[in-house]
Amino acid sequence: VRSFQQEKNLSNKKVLITAGPTQEAIDPVRFISNHSSGKQGYAIAKAAKELGADVTLVSGPVSLPPVDGVHTIPVTTALDMFEVMKEEAQKADYIVMAAAVADYRPAKVASDKIKKTKEETQIEMVPNPDILAWIGQHKQENQIVCGFAMETKDLDKNAQEKCIRKNCDLLIANNLKVEGAGFQTDTNVVTLVSKNTLKHLPKCTKEELGFLILRTMKEIEEGKSLC
Numbered sequence: 750v751r752s753f754q755q756e757k758n759l760s761n762k763k764v765l766i767t768a769g770p771t772q773e774a775i776d777p778v779r780f781i782s783n784h785s786s787g788k789q790g791y792a793i794a795k796a797a798k799e800l801g802a803d804v805t806l807v808s809g810p811v812s813l814p815p816v817d818g819v820h821t822i823p824v825t826t827a828l829d830m831f832e833v834m835k836e837e838a839q840k841a842d843y844i845v846m847a848a849a850v851a852d853y854r855p856a857k858v859a860s861d862k863i864k865k866t867k868e869e870t871q872i873e874m875v876p877n878p879d880i881l882a883w884i885g886q887h888k889q890e891n892q893i894v895c896g897f898a899m900e901t902k903d904l905d906k907n908a909q910e911k912c913i914r915k916n917c918d919l920l921i922a923n924n925l926k927v928e929g930a931g932f933q934t935d936t937n938v939v940t941l942v943s944k945n946t947l948k949h950l951p952k953c954t955k956e957e958l959g960f961l962i963l964r965t966m967k968e969i970e971e972g973k974s975l976c
């Protein structure tokens with residue numbers, strides 16, 4: 750990792766990263782979201798900057814300080830993120846989708862605060878676009894795309910299927926059930942997945958993983974496989 754860092758290995762690259770959760774409004778005071786802290790995406794942005802890349806970070810609502818020297822575009826909803834990504838993806842060499850994008854959004858956003866009643870209630874939800882799948886479908890020649898996957902069971906099988914379905918060059922699979930992995934921690938336990946290989950990694954910090962992901966993307970670009 751160290752020699753890779755010292756060599757400013759990404760100085761001619763444009764790196765586009767998403768981070769954090771999305772928030773899907775129900776009414777003016779409420780939303781549906783998830784536990785993503787944004788730490789992993791921000792760590793990748795910081796690593797890419799240190800490696801000399803031109804970095805754009807599309808960030809959902811997080812409580813992390815901005816990363817120096819990184820162009821940060823704040824977004825709230827999955828639809829916002831999709832619009833920004835369709836535009837930005839055209840300019841990127843490496844794309845890393847670390848954001849935890851909400852799979853659904855409320856079918857309509859109430860313009861006034863919804864009042865409580867004594868009745869049971871339901872919120873009708875509609876699917877959000879899959880941003881990573883769109884990027885995979887529209888991948889340009891020489892573009893390297895890295896997705897993430899959050900699984901609680903059958904990690905290897907589910908993650909590899911996701912990698913293939915979304916046309917990713919690399920997928921970082923998180924097992925939420927393992928200690929030291931997941932949303933709010935400073936460490937992660939992941940499996941690197943390509944369309945035909947799996948590599949289980951020991952626990953590492955999100956900072957270390959940031960560098961490792963970028964180095965792996967560079968190796969994939971140079972035609973190496975994951976082993």
Ligand code: CTP
Nearest residue numbers: 846847848850877878879880881896897898899
């Ligand atoms: N993702 C995305 N757009 C969505 C949902 C997910 O771009 N609407 C991206 C995430 O940023 C991540 C990857 O897809 O890089 C996998 O997310 P994950 O939630 O693990 O997979 P899903 O395909 O949404 O499948 P499921 O939640 O059913 O496991």
Ligand code: CA
Nearest residue numbers: 849850851852
């Ligand atoms: Ca999902």
